[in-house]
Amino acid sequence: MKHDAMHMAGKPTLGFRPLYRQVRDILVKRIADGVWQAGQMLPSEPEIAAELDVSPGTVRKALDEMTAENLVVRRQGRGTFVAKHDDARILFQFFKLIPDSSVREFPDSKVLNLTSGINPEAASQLGLGRRDCVLVLDRIRTLAGQACVLERICLPAALFPGLEKREVPNNLYQLYAMEFGVTIGHASEKLKAVAATGEEAQHLGVAVGEPLLRVDRLAFSLDQRPVEWRVSLCRTDQAHYISDLR
Amino acid sequence: MKHDAMHMAGKPTLGFRPLYRQVRDILVKRIADGVWQAGQMLPSEPEIAAELDVSPGTVRKALDEMTAENLVVRRQGRGTFVAKHDDARILFQFFKLIPDSSVREFPDSKVLNLTSGINPEAASQLGLGRRDCVLVLDRIRTLAGQACVLERICLPAALFPGLEKREVPNNLYQLYAMEFGVTIGHASEKLKAVAATGEEAQHLGVAVGEPLLRVDRLAFSLDQRPVEWRVSLCRTDQAHYISDLR
DNA sequence: CATCTTATATCTTATACAAGAGTTGGCGAT
DNA sequence: ATCGCCAACTCTTGTATAAGATATAAGATG
Numbered sequence: 001m002k003h004d005a006m007h008m009a010g011k012p013t014l015g016f017r018p019l020y021r022q023v024r025d026i027l028v029k030r031i032a033d034g035v036w037q038a039g040q041m042l043p044s045e046p047e048i049a050a051e052l053d054v055s056p057g058t059v060r061k062a063l064d065e066m067t068a069e070n071l072v073v074r075r076q077g078r079g080t081f082v083a084k085h086d087d088a089r090i091l092f093q094f095f096k097l098i099p100d101s102s103v104r105e106f107p108d109s110k111v112l113n114l115t116s117g118i119n120p121e122a123a124s125q126l127g128l129g130r131r132d133c134v135l136v137l138d139r140i141r142t143l144a145g146q147a148c149v150l151e152r153i154c155l156p157a158a159l160f161p162g163l164e165k166r167e168v169p170n171n172l173y174q175l176y177a178m179e180f181g182v183t184i185g186h187a188s189e190k191l192k193a194v195a196a197t198g199e200e201a202q203h204l205g206v207a208v209g210e211p212l213l214r215v216d217r218l219a220f221s222l223d224q225r226p227v228e229w230r231v232s233l234c235r236t237d238q239a240h241y242i243s244d245l246r
Numbered sequence: 247m248k249h250d251a252m253h254m255a256g257k258p259t260l261g262f263r264p265l266y267r268q269v270r271d272i273l274v275k276r277i278a279d280g281v282w283q284a285g286q287m288l289p290s291e292p293e294i295a296a297e298l299d300v301s302p303g304t305v306r307k308a309l310d311e312m313t314a315e316n317l318v319v320r321r322q323g324r325g326t327f328v329a330k331h332d333d334a335r336i337l338f339q340f341f342k343l344i345p346d347s348s349v350r351e352f353p354d355s356k357v358l359n360l361t362s363g364i365n366p367e368a369a370s371q372l373g374l375g376r377r378d379c380v381l382v383l384d385r386i387r388t389l390a391g392q393a394c395v396l397e398r399i400c401l402p403a404a405l406f407p408g409l410e411k412r413e414v415p416n417n418l419y420q421l422y423a424m425e426f427g428v429t430i431g432h433a434s435e436k437l438k439a440v441a442a443t444g445e446e447a448q449h450l451g452v453a454v455g456e457p458l459l460r461v462d463r464l465a466f467s468l469d470q471r472p473v474e475w476r477v478s479l480c481r482t483d484q485a486h487y488i489s490d491l492r
Numbered sequence: 493c494a495t496c497t498t499a500t501a502t503c504t505t506a507t508a509c510a511a512g513a514g515t516t517g518g519c520g521a522t
Numbered sequence: 523a524t525c526g527c528c529a530a531c532t533c534t535t536g537t538a539t540a541a542g543a544t545a546t547a548a549g550a551t552g
Contacts, residue, residue: 077546193439193457211439211457323512
């Protein structure tokens with residue numbers, strides 16, 4: 001009775017999704033749509049199960065996957081909560097640069113520039129039309145008292161209306177989620193070592209030609225669409241980028 | 247009856263491990279000890295369950311975790327197999343450098359040097375005594391026809407007896423597993439951008455001072471002990487290092 | 493104010509059945 | 523008699539569900 005979906009098409013296995021994955025999709029969509037907001041507690045597993053008319057174990061398996069993706073946080077005896085980008089664990093999910101000889105810390109930011117306009121290269125990266133409006137934010141970040149990262153962040157203007165006229169906070173991904181309903185789910189980064197150009201060197205306080213770590217990041221929202229393109233140039237003389245291979 | 251372990255100590259919760267995790271530990275140990283070798287098929291879930299006197303679902307949950315850690319590979323209808331380092335998926339688990347404009351490929355290697363002796367710095371990284379013997383392997387790797395990576399690999403000599411007198415293959419982690427019973431479970435890498443020194447520049451065919459990506463990797467065996475320290479210097483003018491953030 | 497009870501959340505374990513993948517053996521055509 | 527095909531069998535992992543254990547916090551109780 002529960003497997004009607006798989007028998008609708010001609011071939012049973014084509015287009016079939018397990019029940020727990022369908023449940024997962026429903027729950028993810030609710031978070032993406034802001035029905036359940038960051039930090040908020042979800043209904044209990046039995047409640048969700050009753051509402052969707054599945055067994056609690058199936059809901060649980062859906063939440064297992066979402067936990068593995070850092071989308072929700074579970075606490076036994078308390079409940080299940082939508083992951084928030086200011087939790088210590090989630091904060092460093094997307095910030096991989098740490099000082100060589102001290103504990104992990106979150107950097108300060110100073111905005112250099114914030115404009116909007118046509119930008120074919122960024123539009124292409126973000127999967128937009130060549131003439132779609134793109135927001136471009138330049139800023140410099142400070143780690144352990146030293147100017148350390150110079151970055152350019154490109155966003156689809158359509159998704160972030162009014163961002164230009166706003167005070168830009170340090171924690172961008174929290175802003176995206178709270179004010180614009182855009183939750184970053186994952187990102188893929190490409191790293192290179194490059195030589196500092198004149199302007200870059202000046203901003204970071206290093207000599208021209210000095211090696212910098214160039215991090216090219218494309219970040220995706222919960223519905224798997226690219227929503228941020230970011231290129232960061234990092235001094236790595238007193239810090240390093242960490243990557244865990246499992 | 248199954249929870250005796252938790253009642254032995256004063257506090258119930260201290261030192262208590264769920265049954266499925268105990269099963270996981272047993273299975274991991276069997277792989278680590280070579281009882282089940284790379285590529286080999288494990289007994290079926292019901293068989294393992296009967297042998298350990300737990301329910302199949304418990305074995306299954308243990309294998310779920312091991313699958314997530316890339317330790318085993320499951321194939322519906324076929325069986326569960328110990329992960330092998332020449333499977334396409336596992337191969338690139340530990341090799342993150344890919345050419346800018348072509349498909350992923352695995353590099354060739356040419357050994358420059360292989361020695362053994364005292365090396366306090368490497369010994370410290372590997373958690374050995376300062377005077378324990380360390381193997382040091384220098385080699386250069388070629389990607390898409392271009393000398394691309396210059397790396398130094400340090401190993402505890404005690405774990406790899408006779409490695410010095412042996413032909414060193416391209417795929418080291420497969421060698422560790424097959425010939426020395428050492429399976430790499432995970433690794434943590436620290437990345438920096440550095441300037442090429444004279445010798446480095448010569449080996450890689452770049453100018454002195456050219457930016458290189460320096461990857462400092464510590465790799466751990468299944469029992470969580472560091473067994474390989476590797477520093478790789480990479481040209482990134484035609485390749486990049488990828489990192490997925492989830 | 494400390495302790496116990498209770499309600500409710502997640503966590504663990506168990507069981508039944510479905511789906512995928514070889515293997516085997518029957519059966520007909522050649 | 524032999525080859526090829528296909529159905530049935532049997533083994534595997536995958537999915538769905540349910541019941542009891544454990545953890546947490548709030549309220550009752552002394």
